[in-house]
Every structure is written in structure tokens, then in C-alpha cells.
Amino acid sequence: MKKELICINCPQGCNLDVEFDKEKIISLEGNECKMGVKYAEEEIFHPVRMVTTTAAVMNGFIKLLPVKTSCPIDKSLTLNIVKEISKVRINAPVKSGDIIIKNILNTGADIVATRTVGKIGSW
Amino acid sequence: MKKKVDAVIIGAGPAGMAAAVSLRENGIKNILLVDREPVAGGILQQCIHNGFGVHHFKEELTGPEYAERYIDQINKNKIDLWLDSCVIDIEKNQDDTKTVVVLSKERGINYINTKAVVLAMGCRERNRGNINIPGSRPAGIMTAGTAQKLVNIYGYLPGKEVVILGSGDIGLIMARRMTWEGANVKAVIELQSYPGGLNRNIVQCLNDFDIPLYLSHTISNISGNDRIEEVEVSPLDENFEAIKSKSFNLKCDTLLLSVGLIPENELSIKIGVKLDPVTRGAYVDKNLMTIVPGIFSCGNVLQVHDLVDFVSEEAKICGASVAKYINNKLEKSKEIPLQKRNLVRYVLPSKVEIGKPALLSLRPMHPAKNMTLTVKTNSSVELFKRKYKNIFPSIMLRINIDVVPEDTEFVEIKFEKE
């Protein structure tokens, strides 16, 4: 089978021409770096995406805490993960890198704070 | 209040912060960084998505993470940072210093005497008035960046049925963001025959959610009195005129505009900085100094970048030049014009120095395949040559050219088909 893909691993966005069978990539053209190989393989056999969203934060100097998945997760789960995160309330202070939810929806990925939020009145 | 410093940096976004850190690294201690927002980081704070830092930090970060790396350095270096503070005027003094007037929420009005000024105000989004979309003027029409701020910082969704005009990166990112938050994004409409944003964003923000992208289309009418109810979408002919007979309507309660960015140079104009009509940023020399001595420019106020990594890099170079200027070590050497030719939309800086290599940023006019970029002197000495499989206006090219030989009168840069 053949497929045209656009690599999303860096802003360059290489156009990839991939040939593959049920188990593996047979040939790959168009990638300007190694990341393209990994992307093609993932995108064909088990596509994954990063999720970035916000979680409510209490007593912080801002109301919303930006968060991300610790690694890309199954593409079909992105909407569910955003919904799941919108249910939680975090208490300030939070540090960038803190784990907010462990192993979200059994994906193996954690939800990680991407901003440091001090308590109200502190920065 | 009166204050005397070596440099005032206007704007604490990625450019201003990197310039401030670079000034400190180059030994300039007495500096002041001002920003109108209550926190540093600029627009990065609302860009909660990932994709930043691949070049600069060699890892993929979100906007707030990228900002925090620099905020940490600002704090560590104890750089004086005034937040909630707006520069309302800059004046030249007789001794070549400048007076920067700052209106600050906490400190009231302040007069800062400074040797140098770094303009790092970033850019603003083009809005409906700039592109003159016909139709009514209801609620529910806003720039993609305003929507991004409402969703990511304030936690409000502007609407549920969304059409996006313009395929700039912020618009694409907001298509995904609003879909994730439960909105139905009906279409992205793009005037040009190619997308304005990065390819990766077309894939992960539109294709992933089956959001159609209409290239060579525009919104030819808006209807709805209180709130937007419908847009009329028309294909464009080769003169960019709407073909009304082929138009169709989309019902919506929200229209987001992602139709380009304009460097925020109103302050710069006030003090006599001259702007390039193409980039709408300042004309600068290789030191990133504007035509007004002591006034420098970097980041999106100089040229709209697509990657923050390059903003940081540019600002770092700028900081180093400012440090030299402050120490009276900024050598003024012979500069010759750099002329853009075939397919080069703009190139920055607009001049290069004899006897030195140079770092150039440029964008092509439109997408093209298999092009060779060359930089040659008037006597055909080749300073740079590289083949590109694909070039896009949305991807800025950064190239290093060889030393410009003596007796060169001008240098030209052009794309050629192989």
C-alpha cells in the first residue's frame, strides 16, 4: 500500500511518500531527517498526538493552568482526555512540570503542568 | 519618577526577554525591561500548544514552558522588570540619549533616561477593518488571537458553530482548540491558493478533525444583526474577485479571523524609525539598529517570524549589538545594499557589510518546488547557494552567507528554477 503523509514532528512539515504492508514500512521518501521515519511508522500503524489544554486552578494568580500530556497518546483519545482534564481542580501553588493526573485514561501518559502558578498575591 | 539606565527594552515577550538576557551576558547590567501585561512572556502565555523550542532548546515545549525558561533567566539575572507598564512616548535628547516615558500601574508616570532602546513590541493581528469584509457588524467576530486568549486564559468559549477566515497558524491552532472544547468548526477559508500556516498544523489541526479548508475562497458577506448568523463563502477568480454566482452559505455563531500579523510599530514611527513597506518592520542594519542611532529592533516587531526559536536567536544578536553600542564599540563599517530579485518577497537586513559574513532571513513570494536560492555579488561572486525541494511563504528561511568581498557594490539574492 502507498500513502502520502505530512510529517508533523517539526515545523518543516516534510511531504512523505510511504509504502507499507500490514506490518512494516517498505519504503519512505521525502523526509529530511530521522524524525520522519518514526512519524511515518506511528502514523500508519498507531497514530498518536500530543494533547494540550487547561485545568481549573484554585487560589492561583491565574484561573487556568495550561497542561500537556507527558508523551503523545492514541489519536482517537484526544477529545476524551480534554474532557477528563476539564473535570479536575488543582490547588495553587503549582510548578511547571508537576504531574497533575497520573496515567490518564490508562494511556500511560501523565498530565503535566506547563506553567508555574503561585498563590493569589504572589508571583 | 526619574531613572537612568543603559538600555530600555520595550516588551517582555520572547524577543524582549532574550534581548535583556543577552545584554546581561554581554556585561550590561543597568537595564530595564517593560511590558504592558501583568506577566512576562507575551503572546506565548496564551499559546498553550506544543511545537516551540525544537531549534533553540532542542526539545519540544509549549508556549508557557518556553516563556518560563526565559522568565527564570530574567529572575536569576535580577533584571529589572516592570509589568503593567506602557511606554507612552520616546524622545531624543541632545546628548544622543533617549527619554522613555513609561506609564505604570504601580509606579505612575516615569521618565527613563537611556543610552539605547530595544523595540520588542511584537505584532498585532489584522482585523476585519483591515480586510474590509462586507456585511453587517454583529457580535461573534473576533481575531483568532482574541479567541485564544478568551479560551486559554479566561476559560470562555466564544461560540459553538465556528468559521475561520484565514489559514494562519493561530487560526489553525484555534480550530483544534475549539473542537477539543466542544465547538463545531465548520470550515477554514483561505484567500490564497496555498495555506498560510505550517503544513503540520494543517494535518494535526484540520485533517485530524475533518475540517474542510477552502483555498482560493473568501467570505463575501456576513449576516446577522445582534450576533453573526451566517457567512457567504465565494470562490475567487484570478484577480481575487469573489465569484458570487458560485457562492454558498455557512451558518455560524462565531467567525474567527486569522488573516495575518502586523508589526506593532506605532511607537517606532513616533521617534522617526523608518519602516519597510513589505515587512512593516524597521529598516535595520546588520546590528539590527534602525536608522535612528541607539534604537534597535528585534522579534516580531522587526519581521513576523513563524518560529519563536528564531525570535530568540535574533534578539540575542540584537542584545549583543546593543551592548557594543553602549560601550561605544559598535564599529561602523562600509555597508552595501542587498537587493531582492526573483521570488524573494523580502530579505532582512536590507544591507550587508563588506568583509563580513552575514545571517539573512527571507521569505518567498509564493510556494514553489525545486528552487535554488543564490546570493551573488554584482561581479558574480557566489556567496550562497542551496537547493530547496519546497519553499513556502509560511516558512522563513535563515541562511548564512560568505564574507562579502572588497569592492563589491551590491549583492543580490534570488530564487531560480533548477
Add this chain to the structure above:
Amino acid sequence: MIDKYDVIIIGAGVIGAAIARELSRYHLSVAVLEKEIDVSFGVSKANSGIIHGGFHAPPDTLKGKLVVPGNRKFDRLCEELDFPFERNGELMVAFSEDEISTLQFYYDRGKKNNVPYLEIIGKERLLELEPNLNPDVECALYAPSAGVICPYEYCFALIENAKQNGVNVITGEKVIELKKNAGIFEIKTEKNNKYSALYIVNAAGLFADEIARMVGITNFKIVPRKGEEYLLDRRVGKLVKRVIFPCPTKKSKGMLIIPTVDGPVMVGPTALDIEDKVDFSTTRDGLKTVFNHAQKLVPSIRSTDAITSFVGLRPAATSNYSIISKFFSIIKSFTGTKPEYIDGDFIIGRTTVSGFINAAGIQSPGLTASPIIAEHISDALLKDGLKLEKNPAFNPIRKRKVKHLRSILDEKNFSEVEKLVKENKKYSNLVCRCENVTEAEIVAAIKMGHTTLDGIKFATRAGTGRCQAGFCTTRILDLIHQETGIPVEQITKKGPGSEIVLTPLRKGRDG
């Protein structure tokens, strides 16, 4: 419960506001009912702000008779009510022999209308006065007495002063029923509130014919005349110092170039008679027309310098006779009746229904004539039997609650800024940085009752600049919420149905 008044004015545009203020000089109970959520949100919000010299309208019309006396009132009004006003003059420019004879025609007309200091000036002096004009210009008719104001600020000032003197102003109150019963007018509004009054003043702008019809007056119709205007970036500067008119042709009145009192230049308007009273849409043709015409006058004007556009609907009155004659021109002679009104003229004064006074069909130069129109209305009320007893406590002075930082910055008067900040710390928080509007000004506007984004825009100019509220929208939402307690999701652009955001996605902090 029914609220009873001596006089109810329907409509809080410039005309209703001027009448309200005029009537507040007397011992009367007066109310103003406005269907929109804020005053000046109807016809007045898209007014160009020109105080005309007065050479356009024919001398035998009300327009021609009232324009110059109205113009004369503005020096005093501006002093009393503290709104910006500049007598910068207007020029009608001619490019050909034909147009020069047109100038002569308007010169004679202006003379008949008593326009002061009117003169025709030659090319050299003209280009000296206005160096950015097309150098092909031949000469111009010059009326130095013309000026510019900010129409909403004028309207707000009138309303505030009327309120100070006891007038009750009720917004968001649309009259849906009006009838006269035993000598008393009874009003029902859309919100099912009831009011009664001995006298009604109909200043309902575009809807004045509909109000009149409620009491059986059917002899005029309001036809909306649509005008598109474009505001240029402040950066372009004052391309002209005076208001520039082309010579009118049979086809078109032409486009004006207006240096607004706030600084930026405005171009337009188009003029198109339409049916729909809520058609506020701009068109691609309109844009082209405006800029093609404007560039003929000032070649350096660029459509790319436009930062926003808007549409005004002028309420042009036609007598029903002429509507009939338009459609049945063949049998024109058959009716035999003469029109009661001159087409397109103001309809001011008493009617066949005693106690019902019209102030209708007020289009250009209605803003200029507004102070005189208000006096005419109070005369009409007197003639219809209303006792006008002077109120000795009437205070004609309205002071702007807060100064605009912008005007101080324009003069680079930083020590004045320092003083303001000392008095009110909110002056140091710049909310709209394109137009330099501070928290102090926005909070004052909210406290005056302007609680929509458009209301705050008209009251303070926040959001009118080059970024068109991209930066300040969220900040203003915060301030409205903070000052009034209105939940952010209920704050609107211009009234119910125009909310800015939906319910919060998730609530942190104060949630």
C-alpha cells in the same frame, strides 16, 4: 403601576437628547424612552459629526432655515456641556468650469442661508490651506464657521445634563403601543411596562413613521438612506484640516473627507435609499465607491489604511403623497392633494393629534440644527397648551466626569498625567493602548451606565483604534464584570443577543 409624566420623548438619539435637555429647563416631569440598550445607539451612532456651515440646504426648507442658527449655538453648548468641538471650517472644491458654476450656486445659497464669512477661494490659497488636496483643484467654496464634534459624546453630554436636571432616561424600552385616551397618551413597551403622558415628542429616528402611525398620523414615511463610512488609521495623520466636500453632481453628493475631532480621518458616506431599517451591512461596491471618490480629492488616501467601517442609516422623510406619485407617476394628477412636507426635509412640530409633536425625518444637517430643533419643539409644546415654567434650579453645566488621557498625551503634557495619576490611580492603568484609554475613563463610563462594549467604545473610544479591540476586549469584560457584577457571559456588544462569550468552560479561582 403606570409611570406618569408631563412629556415623554420617544428616542434618545441626538434629537431626543437635545429636546430632553431643552425641556429640563422647565418645571416638568419628563421621560425619555429608548429602545436600544444605550443612548445614541440608533441613527446617531453613525453620524459623521459635522457641524455644517450651512450652504447645502435650500433656503426655503426647514433644513436651510435652521442650519445656521443651529451652528451658532455650538460655542456656548460646548462650553456648557464640555464636549470636544473644533471650528475647522469646510471646503467644497471644484475641478472644472462646470463645477465652478456649481460653487457659485452654493455660494448664493449660502448667502441666503446667512452663512457667515463665506467666500470662494482660488487655487493658490486653497493648496496653502490644504496641501494634500489633489493639485488639479481649481477653487473652493470656503465656510470657516463649520466644525466637527464627536456625535456620541455630544449626545451623552446632553443626556447627562438632562438627567442632572431631573429627566428620567430609560433605555432598553421599546414602545410597542401608543394610544390617546381621554386626552392622555398611554404607552406600552415590549417589556410590558406602562407609561402615560400628556404630551409625546416623537424623536424615534428611523422608526418615527411607525410611532406616528400608532396615533393615526400616516402622512409621511421614513426611508432609510444608507451611508457607508470608513475610518482611517490615526497614523495616517490629519490629511486635511477642514471637512472637504466635492461638488455635488446629479448622480451623487460625492464622498467627504472628514478630519474627526478625535483625530483620525473618516471618508464617506455613500448614499443609497433602501427598504430595510436594520440593514447595517457594508458592501464591496460601497468600499470601492468611497475610496475612488476620496482619492480624487486627496490622492494619498489608501483603502489599506482603513481600520474599520460602519454604516449609518439616515432617516429621510418623504410625504406619502410622493411615494404614491413615485409608483403611479402616470396618474399623478389624480390625487390633487399637495404634499404637506417637502421631500427629505425635517418634519418638526405640531400634528393633527393634539399633544403629539413630531421631530422626525431629521437627517443632515440635523446634528447642526439639533439645538434649534429642540427649541422649536418646546415652542410647539407651548402652543399645544403645555405650561412652560422656568426651573430656577436648572444647571446648564455638565462636566465630563473624567479627562481623556489621550487628549493630554497628544499635547505631551506629562505633568498633567502625573497630576491625574495622583488623584486617581486608575489613570496609570492603560486599558486600550491604541487610543490610550485608561481604567479611570472606562470605570467612569461604566458608572454612567454604559455597560456594553459598544457603549464603552462610544463613551471612551476604547476599541476604536487600529487593533479594533483585539487587545482590550478581555480587559473591558473584566472591568464591566468587576464594576457591575454582570457575569461575563451576559456582557454584550450592543444589547441582548450580542453576548461576547458562552458560559465558562471551567472555573478556577473565584469559581
